[in-house]
């Protein structure tokens with residue numbers, strides 16, 4: 001797994017026992033899953049707007065916010081980035097069109 005994702009994932013686990021007063025992540029955990037999902041919705045919208053605008057720096061910035069908050073959601077659900085990467089690996093080489101056709105059978 002990518003080093004940054006691995007380090008961030010480890011830090012997100014550690015933040016489960018951190019003080020919400022001194023940690024953004026701990027504060028979000030304390031607010032609960034609905035608040036985490038609300039942030040994902042906001043960041044997804046900001047990513048869409050950035051992509052429509054076409055400024056590469058803004059697209060990268062907003063996508064980083066989206067990935068970060070998605071990782072908090074995964075951690076809150078006791079999942080790891082590795083679980084998602086394993087699913088992508090499972091799909092490797094399987095055309096989306098073939099996969100959809102199999103699903104619709």
Ligand SMILES: N=c1c2ncn([C@@H]3O[C@H](COP(=O)(O)OP(=O)(O)OP(=O)(O)O)[C@@H](O)[C@H]3O)c2ncn1[C@@H]1O[C@H](COP(=O)(O)O)[C@@H](O)[C@H]1O
Nearest residue numbers: 008011012015018022023024025026027039042064065068
């Ligand atoms: N990668 C990030 C990261 N990306 C974005 N953010 C924060 O996510 C928030 C994004 O929300 P917005 O852009 O909507 O800004 P906002 O208005 O301040 O946020 P809200 O008050 O609306 O929640 C900001 O407060 C950002 O600072 C992050 N906060 C932390 N990290 C990583 O998480 C680690 C742990 O952070 P703490 O738990 O705060 O120590 C850090 O060391 C970093 O590696």
